[in-house]
Amino acid sequence: MLQLGIIGTSFISHEFIKAAKLSQKYSLRAVYSRTLTSAERFVQNYGPIAIYTEMVEFLSSDMDIVYIASPNSLHFNQAKVAILARKHVIIEKPAVSRPEEWQELVKLAEEHQVYLFEAARNYHEKAWEKIAAFLKNQTLLGAHFTYAKYSSKMPALLAGQEPNVFSAKYAGGALMDLGIYPIYAAIKLFGAPLEAHYQAQQLPNSIDLNGAGQLTYPGFQVHFQTGKNINSFLPAEIYTNQGTLSLNSIEEVGSAIFKDLDGQEKEIPLEPASHPMLEEARYFARVIEGKDPADYQEALTAASLVHQTLFKLRQDAGIHFEGDTDDHKR
The missing domain is CATH 3.30.360.10 (Dihydrodipicolinate Reductase; domain 2)
Known part of the structure; x- marks a missing residue:
């Protein structure tokens, strides 16, 4: 049973917990939120779950895998510190804002011998x-x-x-x-x-x-x-x-x-x-169990192509994020 930590207390996190429970592969262990009241409200239907408002303490807790569903621009840095803490990481789509961020996370995950996933649920539908x-x-x-x-x-x-x-x-x-x-x-x-x-x-x-x-x-x-x-x-x-x-x-x-x-x-x-997120939840667990190495590499490559394409599309439309450098805006 994978011990699960959650970053982000929005609707989508509740939905992933439902899918994780249906898969019978995860046990919710900890929740992180920037505010205590938000974390307390989030866990009230899940029993005695540890809650944290400090990221270091959250990542030091007893869990195997972190699901990140915070605002998009926060994903990269939160995933990075989770990987450095040697946790497997699932990032709700879009995992990153720019393609080079995904490549950096892939490299970091490989170096620290953990798995990295983008939770793009339709990709994993049978x-x-x-x-x-x-x-x-x-x-x-x-x-x-x-x-x-x-x-x-x-x-x-x-x-x-x-x-x-x-x-x-x-x-x-x-x-x-x-x-x-x-x-x-x-x-x-x-x-x-x-x-x-x-x-x-x-x-x-x-x-x-x-x-x-x-x-x-x-x-x-x-x-x-x-x-x-x-x-x-x-x-x-x-x-x-x-x-x-x-x-x-x-x-x-x-x-x-x-x-x-x-x-x-x-x-x-x-x-x-x-449940619409059940197939991806099962897939993440299978990979961590060592059952789908080829599919894992294929999914990493697909995510890379998706983020390269998204970046080209928003460049074409002139969509700029605050995290973009001048080079990214051209």
Whole structure:
């Protein structure tokens, strides 16, 4: 049983704890928050859990693995100190703000003989294996992936506040928060794009509210749309020389229906997990148990490609974070 520590007390941390419990591989041991009241409120439904407001004390406690779900721009430094404390680290997506940060964490984790994961849940869904197998003998002609969801923080933004998810200081915006899902789906199925472009509706601080982009591959393009001030209910579509594959979503994929050029439909049988984060929670535990070394290296590479692509996309749109240097802004 892996002894689990949590950094960050938002909704997503509660959801990961649910998935971790369902996996029967983790036991919640400790919670870190910058404020005592937030930590106390967070653990009230979990029994006697140790709480900390000092990072050094938290990382000195008896745990094996740390799940980090703090604001985006804090991920890198928190992951770094956790790795130096020889803890395995799971970082909620986006794991980092810039691709070189991911490379540094990968190197550091290897040096300290611990595992590093980005919690991009759709990448680990078993549905993608069946989808990839179905597409294997078809010629790809393009795809359209969408993930846009109206943010609960929009009222605060409209009232003149600057929530973390719309802050340049905290590396916020639609692309980093939700756009990462279609990027992961594209790289999972098609690999690294040749080119990446993104246009967005942006705030004065350059952070994107919504946008659309394209990833160019040899012979086809993947168009994607994302947003935090809009809702989209569009399916995902993949176009081939034999027809169109429609998915209900690019995360929590529950249905996949192929309609051939004559209009005949075929459903790919899928078995979604009982919780959207369960498959990734199981995967993290398997890797630590030494059962998936090849998949682990593949996931590290995929995350690297995702963050290189995200960086190109936000450069193209002119999205700047406070942590960017002048070189990063060019």
